[in-house]
Structure formats: C-alpha cells, structure tokens
Amino acid sequence: MLVDVEQVKKLASGFREELLAMSTDIHDHPELRFEEERASTQLSDFLARNGFEVTRGVAGMPTAFTGIRRIGNGDGPQIAVFAEFDALAGIGHACGHNIIATAGVGGAVLAARYLESHDGVNGSVVCLGSPGEEGGGGKIKMIDAGLLDGIDAAIMIHPAGDDEVVRPNLGRLSLEVEFQGRASHAASAPEMGLNALDASTIFLVSIGLLRQQLKSDSRVHAIVLEGGDAVNVIPERTRLRVFVRSSDWEYLQDRLLVAVHQCAEGAAMASGTKAVVRETAPAYQSMRSNTVIASMCHDVFLQVGRNPADPAVGAASASSAGSTDMGNVSRVVPAIHPYIGIGSGIPGHTREFEAAAGGEAGMQGVLDGAVILGATAAELVMDGALLSVAKAEFAREAVL
Secondary structure: OOHHHHHHHHHHHHHHHHHHHHOOOOHHOOOOOOOHHHHHHHHHHHHHHHOOOEEOOOOOOOOOEEEEEEEEOOOOEEEEEEEEOOOEEEOOOOOHHHHHHHHHHHHHHHHHHHHHHOOOOOEEEEEEEEEHHHHHHHHHHHHOOOOOOOEEEEEEEOEEOOEEOOOOOOEEEEEEEEEOOOOOOOOOOHHOOOOOHHHHHHHOOOOOOOOOOOOOOOOOEEEEEOOOOOOOEEOOEEEEEEEEEEOOOOHHHHHHHHHHHHHHHHHHHHHOOOOEEEEEEEEEEOOOOOOHHHHHHHHHHHHHHOOOHHHHHHOOOOOOOOOOOOOOHHOOOOOOOEEEEEEOOOOOOHHHHHHHOHHHHHHHHHHHHHHHHHHHHHHHHHHHHHHHHHHHHHHHHHOO
16 A cells, blocks of 8 residues: 555554544434435534635535545545535434544545655545435435546445444335325224225235245335324325345336335225325435445454455355445446444444444544545545446446
8 A cells, every 4th residue: 555554654643633523423413314414514514624725515415515626736536525414214323324424524535634744646536425325315416416527436434243344235216105095084084084094904904915025135114204193083194115125126126116116006096096106315325335445444454453354255255234325336437435433233223233333443434534534535536447447346336
C-alpha cells in the first residue's frame, strides 16, 4: 500500500472526542428516514468545519448533503464516502447508523488530511450524506439526481456482529398490499360485509406456505399497517407492508414478485374483496462488491488490528445480510460495503445491537471505521494503477 495507515491513525486522534460525541448524540436522538434533521446538521457542519464545500438539501431530500474537498488541483480520482444516519421505527439505532454516519464523515476528513500532507496528489474526496436507507432509497435518489456522475469509486462501512469485508446482501422490493372490502355491522348483519381483514389473514397464511418453496437465500416478510377501526364493524380496508428479497434479481422479479401478487389475488378471491399491490420505494439491488478494492481494504482492516476473513476466500461462507441501497451504488461505480464488528454473535435490528451501537464497542467501531475508510479512500486517490484494475473488474461485471 502507498498509504501509511499508522499516520492515518495519528491524524484521527485530532478529532477523536468530537466523532464519539457526535455518534453518541445521533444514537441517543434517533430520527426516522427523511426526518434526520439533527443528525444531518451535525454531520454536514463537521465537514464544513474541516474545509469541505457542503451543499445541503440535495436530490430533493432536505436532510441529504454533499461535501467535497479538492486535493491539489482536484484533477484526479473522485472517491465517494457514504454516510447514512436514519434510525429504525420503534427500536432506534438497532442498525448502528450512528456509527456509519460518524465513521463516514470522519473517514472523509481523514482521507483529505492525509492526501493534503503529500505533495503532488490531485483528486477529490466526496462525502455523501444519504438519508432514508431504511426503506426510502436515499442513495437511489442521489444516483437519479446525477450525484455519482464523475465518481470513480464509492465506499462505506456498516456495523455488524463481526468483521467482514465482503458479505452477501439481498435485493429487495418494497410493497404495500391493500385489500378493499365492504363494511357492515359485525353482529347484526355480518353477511352483508366483505371482510378485508380476512383477506389479510389469508394472504399472510399464503405467504407462510410460499416460504417452503423458496430458494434458501430468499425472504418474504410482512406487517399489518391497518387492520380495521372498530371491533363491531366488518373491516372494509386493510393494508400490509411487505418486503420481498433475494440475491438473484431475475428470481426476485420473475418468481417472487409474481408469487406475492398471486397470494394477494387468491386472498381477495377467497374473501370477495379487491387486492391492490403497489411498490412503495425504489427497488434495492444486491451488493456487487469490487474484489480489487475489497482486497486492499482487507489489508487496512488487518493494520487497524482487526482480522476479517480474506475476501478472496471468505465471501462464500460469510453470514448473510439484509438489503441496502448501496447495492444500487455498486451497479453504477466500483464499490464496497464492509462490516465492522461491534459485538460477536449479536444480530442487527435487535435491542441488544442498539445498545452495542451506543456502547464501548460501538465507539471503537466509529474510530476504527473512520481510519479504515480514510486509508481506503486515500489509497484509491493515490494508487492510479489499483483504481484502474478496480474499474476494469467493474466493467467486466457490468456486462455479465
């Protein structure tokens, strides 16, 4: 590697307490997708104080921002570091986005500081504050707005139980299923009603039976958003939110989505109601990790004192993950989405993980994550040959 990781670590000591305080505050004040005003302000202010040119409210999202720091004449590689910062409804930062956010902005600043300390380096470090990852597809909106135009590679880091540089992610479709029936008095005239809640029950049972016939890496899961308003009124309208996931995009579209529609139509037919199925958010594509960048990042993990599996041999046996709009980014530019451990064996989206994200292990994840991102971004700017090989791999993958 061209980058001295020990020097990056020393640079990180200059704002260690600031990063940790920011992570703690974001963790303790969780904000849902596209409502992350407090977090967005803190993160973008931090970038501005550290010499980044900040633009807020980008891509039609009030809490989204960009920060750019041009190195030398700026005429060189542009490397994007993503920061996401929304929380989960009801369970706060159980996905650890407070860590993603602060490691992201910290890594961007570290990369810029390191690069500026070396003569003759030209390029740009771009920090993209992407809201609404939990179901809103903020990164997809940024792609559509052209914010990745000219970007040469993109990186971010996500907390998990254990360290993993490459980990499978699933493509995801976000659906809302509505059943429309007819209201009636549930005691005096039930025969006059068409029960939309019965339709939802049949639909959920159908989904449960469908799971037996799915590929092992596929998932279908749902919650009831609306199930009726009064016990003595036959429910005339119910709504469910459904996620459909698979690592195989064609299977997701051509088999799973069709099957869920069939389950809804069958439930409507059996109950005499009408089914309406809508996609409520942009589709998340599965993550395509760039193995060239991942291998380099693996070396940085080792130098930080972490020991993830070698991505060249460990991806097949890595634990499965959920879905991320970083998958869509990986179809536009070479990208990686490594995981940093904050509690071995603790699954995400649990109260235990929420506690870990705000605890000592989570704070270490912020500091190590910032160094990993900073060193990785700096290496991609400085090592033109490495970036060229990464781009060549991306081009080959894109035509498959």
